[in-house]
Amino acid sequence: MLKGLTRAGLGSIENDEQFLKLASDAGFDSVDLNARALIEQYGEKGAIELFQRYNLQLGSIDLPVEWRADEEAFLAGLPALTEAAAAARKLGCTRCCTYVLPSTDQMSAHFMALATRRLRICAQILGAYGIRLGLEFVGPHHLRTAWKYPFIWTMQDTLDWIDAIGEPNVGLLLDAYHWHTNNLTVTDLERLQPHQIVHVHLNDAKDLPVDQILDNDRIYPGEGIIDLPGFLRALNQIGYTDFVTQEILTPSAPKESPEKLVQRSKKGYDQVFSAAGL
Amino acid sequence: MLKGLTRAGLGSIENDEQFLKLASDAGFDSVDLNARALIEQYGEKGAIELFQRYNLQLGSIDLPVEWRADEEAFLAGLPALTEAAAAARKLGCTRCCTYVLPSTDQMSAHFMALATRRLRICAQILGAYGIRLGLEFVGPHHLRTAWKYPFIWTMQDTLDWIDAIGEPNVGLLLDAYHWHTNNLTVTDLERLQPHQIVHVHLNDAKDLPVDQILDNDRIYPGEGIIDLPGFLRALNQIGYTDFVTQEILTPSAPKESPEKLVQRSKKGYDQVFSAAGL
Amino acid sequence: MLKGLTRAGLGSIENDEQFLKLASDAGFDSVDLNARALIEQYGEKGAIELFQRYNLQLGSIDLPVEWRADEEAFLAGLPALTEAAAAARKLGCTRCCTYVLPSTDQMSAHFMALATRRLRICAQILGAYGIRLGLEFVGPHHLRTAWKYPFIWTMQDTLDWIDAIGEPNVGLLLDAYHWHTNNLTVTDLERLQPHQIVHVHLNDAKDLPVDQILDNDRIYPGEGIIDLPGFLRALNQIGYTDFVTQEILTPSAPKESPEKLVQRSKKGYDQVFSAAGL
């Protein structure tokens, strides 16, 4: 498996190049960032060279489409999606991810129909560029009632939704935080096949009852109570060999320097991978 | 437009041949019945000859698949679906319909995902045989809370669902009863294109407030308060030229003879078509 | 049916506004032009006002994607496709068309597989914007051997291909010139359903044996030997009510003024529509 970083949890990084340098210096294998923005700033050649210089891969881009609001907002994002996909492809990136909120202000069944069509179109466009779409189910309980109607939040419901979308290039974004807050176990992971997993997030949780864990209150791998070694062992066991990427969402920006936060992240990664025997 | 009958509302008809004879004698153009059962009883040649003898067309068959329950029940119906589709095709029938209940005991969003996949598979199988799948939205208000969670019941939500299913051969079954109980107007029909309509049901409603109308309390066309002439004119206006079929669901079987009930149906059809100028 | 014009056959028109004015002055109902270019020149509001001022509709845009060459060329066109579709939608246009050459330098079966996937992606993107994709089969015999391997050129093969593409919003662009050069008859048209036809071209052919008619040697409606009244009657008969648009491809630009060429086109349209009883 490849160790990756997002900016979330690394404090105030100045720009993408600093982000790449920090990730590289700490021995990470990949970063997730906005491919299109990077190419706009450095040019295609320059962006490719940055990844080569720092010996990093681009793990995943974010889906730049507003699929949860109205139809006009959705359509307005499609040109940007083609540009984002083209940019990701130039940088060798084959993943694009979005998250699924567990409740919604729209009637659930109708919103599911709309969202199924919209994400299918996104998947079709991404698929043209050889890019897969990862859907992240979101476990924290408080979000299940944060909006008017319940939507979906379990891994199985998300897999069923992926079947309903029906495109070959759609799979899970599996975040250890949501795995934990859904009370999932190693056995649940062992039922997956590796190609069902598009991307993996690695985060840890505070020592709280599962139903009190907040979505944006994450901590660094190894510093909390999630069985991350079990999580990683199960992924390795089923043959998953791709990115495992940190995304520490916190109520306020961490105060340490990016250098220290990257080191802290690396230490956590080393600890949980080592505990997993990997 | 072609005037059609189902058995619903015609009392205790003995068998399909009597049904065909009654429909033909009264001057109807089509019947809806179980094509596979007819062929099993009369043979393919015999069944074709029956339709020829009575100068009738087969309007639509019912979807013989349990798509609302669990996965095993769903899969168990697929062999029967291929047989039903093959039988319908032999009799020149190109329509198959199912209804959509406005509430469900399953969580709405997850059930929508499951139902989208299941109805897509049904549509794909039917499509192989040149048959379209019509989805009937169901308007009566009492059914919106008859089960635990709301599902969908409006025409627009159903059209959005058809887009989510994403197969070229899926459209609406448009029932005047559900048009009325959804407070829809002629303008709503005029926005449709004819190929979006797979099948049409013609029924009338008692003079009750819309939110008190019960689903299985229908009456014969022309005997109630629905603006059936406006309904028919709008369908004609947009270029719909296919079947318009009666389906009188009642709390108990009507007591008149099938002969009288068919005549009553015919009289109602003549009245509302005439009032529509058709 | 609505009478439409492309620029092909109208000589050297200076710009889109002149094109719109000429079409309007001559009493046409629609033009086909590049929606995106129009909006780039006049702004969205300005472009909409132009169509309103001249009381015209936008019939169809051309597919701005190179789907016949290599994969990179194909992908390079997708951002432009999203922009073109968004522009068409702003102008109320729901059609986008491309033509299918009857032979190819690529191995036929493999090229069919590639083209099926590529046009499906185009259809999916267009479908998001409510736009249909019309595929124009091309009849002239000389093109069947103009490249190394035969591809497809008949209406039936194109309908089968549309089924293989499998998207709800794909249909035929039916050009009277290709109908004629395929030796098709009124009966062939009567088998179609109106929603299978995305767009129609009206052109006439010189009095030559069918297998000697050249693709870019077309003449004005009514001046040649194609049974255009029969063609139009059949379209009307099946319920087609949309655009019928002229596209006169010629070996060299016509020398008359655009004003005279538009009048000549209008005279031809009036003659063949009148002969069709329409």
Add this chain to the structure above:
Amino acid sequence: MLKGLTRAGLGSIENDEQFLKLASDAGFDSVDLNARALIEQYGEKGAIELFQRYNLQLGSIDLPVEWRADEEAFLAGLPALTEAAAAARKLGCTRCCTYVLPSTDQMSAHFMALATRRLRICAQILGAYGIRLGLEFVGPHHLRTAWKYPFIWTMQDTLDWIDAIGEPNVGLLLDAYHWHTNNLTVTDLERLQPHQIVHVHLNDAKDLPVDQILDNDRIYPGEGIIDLPGFLRALNQIGYTDFVTQEILTPSAPKESPEKLVQRSKKGYDQVFSAAGL
């Protein structure tokens, strides 16, 4: 990887139970056979018990649909496909395969369109039952001109076709014999991802120039000139962990007893797996 057998190459085996016993006695992991026929003979429970008793898995069933001929023949096979898929599912089988002849008497491009739609429908039905469809490209050169027009025979063309079919559950049946006769190398295999491979056939070829190797002149693994150790190593390298199944097509039935032929097969498997370091 799991070592599997078909009956092809095992001489005159009396029935499925003998086949299972022979495979089990020789230490194979799986057999390919007709699930539906087995259940019809032994009942569902009896068939499951047979596989348990002999400690074998069911690798794959054959696609029971005639997708290469006319539409009626194709449709006639769909009910049997639903029954076959249901039977396979009961026995825990998740694979169904068909082969692709490299030439055809139908025009190539049109046949590709027809076959794309037909195999998509097959894949959709199989997918409902959780079964994947494997397409076997066929390499021997003599078959490329055995029928009137060339179709496809390379791995890349087949992968492109799988993309055109567009269903998530379609992949390759990779036969070492066709890999060899297509002059493919270990590098070509290393470009694959394991989920692109639905099934694998292991056969060997006589020491002949590649373009003279006949399709039904195969020999036992290890007795010929194909680099089977390299083939297996590459599959293992990319993470393929599923069935590798023998299918020895020969001009006449082998004369040795099934017992001896199974031993010969086992010896060959052991030799090439051992040479591969597996």
